[in-house]
Amino acid sequence: MAETLRRHFAHLGYISALLVLIVIVALMSAVGAPAQAPYEMITLFTLIAGCQLIGPEFSKGTLQLILSKPVGRSTYLVSRVLGVVLAIWAAIIVMFASDVVGRLIAGTPINWRTALATMLVAALHVLLVCSLLAFFGSFSRSYVNVGIYLGAQILLSMTFGLLSMMKNAVSGEMGKIGAILREHPAVLETYGAIHRNLFPDDPSIPFDRNWILMMLCNASAALLLACVIFSRREVPYGAD
């Protein structure tokens, strides 16, 4: 974990991205933009940092060197995820601070409850995204985990929309599928639940306990699955 943090904090890309974020956040808060607006960029930041969780180390052959040491694979994977999560949480804290400073300088009011709730939402999104990237990385190579993440997000959204549309159809082939969907509402509900759990929207109320619990449970489940798969995964050297 410490090594992952060190690598991020010493990485020119991380430092530059953070500086850009600070400037953007300060400017946005100075003009009175909503507190949650800057945190949208954190998802992109998380994808960039999280894509390197396992795949590149697997492909470059670094992983073999690490796994030859007396370190449990699950311990290694969890500490890598925590390292990335903490590095991005550090960025969130810096962004929060620059948001506050920006608002104080501009004299715009600060809603502390909203600001803190927004920061918590962003932090939990980071945890879930990193856990999912670890899970997708546990059975793929290079940066494929990000591809799976984005692909799944797009595919789930599209098919969910399509199925919802079909549900209302009454004639032709679409009507037949619609009838099946109306007869078995669990299909669409399950689909929706998967989508909501993997790619959740922000909670409608600040500090929503159920939402927080769902995020923590889903991140834990993804991490657990990642550990199970990774513990049995073969790591041939000279993998690529």
Next chain:
Amino acid sequence: MNGIRVEALTKAYRPLGKVRPVLKGIDLAIAPGEVVGLIGPNGAGKTTLMSCIVGFLNADTGSVTIDGRSNDDLDVRRRTGFVPERMNFDRRASGGAFLRYMARLAGVPRDRVRPRVDELLARLGLSDATDKRLSQYSRGMLQRIGMAQALMLDPDFLFLDEPTSGLDPNGVFLVRDLIAEEKARGAAVLLNSHQLAEVEKVCDRVLFLKDGVIFRDEALRELAKVTIVVTLLAGSYDLSTVAAAVGVLPNDDVIVANVATEGDIAQLVSRIVGTGAGVIDVRRRTADLESIFRGEA
């Protein structure tokens, strides 16, 4: 302490569902204090075998035990050193930082990390390159730092994949000395190398791997028997008399004979001369790994 034991190990790769057997029933044992070389042509399965033993790959059938335990046992890992053929790591890290990270992963106590790393860097002749980035290291330096990380905890089991690849002569001598030191300490060493001369110098035993099976397991002492090539003066000898004296028929005025010791050479030459044959040249040729490899590979 038990050594390394592999029994009836098989492994196949399955690219696109097509089964390609790589290891077809490997049995081997390496005792503590023994250095065993693994040689064979490309694609013979050497890397796959080493990967299965270290635990990077799962065997399809058969078993691998190290000191009587499973190869993924963390205590076994603590006593294992592995040097990959190519060192792939964050090239922005300095040599010292890399080794400190490896030391922490290996579980070296926090207060012992720096002294141990300095000690290893000095041992591998890299003290001057401690703060240099790995990206600035030559291939040979990377090999040496790879060796350093493997020796972090004075391993009982050492797996070396082409450790002298890319090394200059001094580096080769250094690795050779290190292997000898580890052997003297009682470590079981498995060395995968294409450099037959090196294998011959450091190994007690050599395994020839071909098409996924060990087709020869040779103790190098037996390989080192002396072969003598004696050239006779044409027309100076009687073929059958010489053949009767030395037990080998001359071919084109040349006798090629094996003797057990160097002392037997003089006796052999004396028997030839005793038949009245004129000897114009005597050369010694060692039956080396190369000749065996050429013959078998």
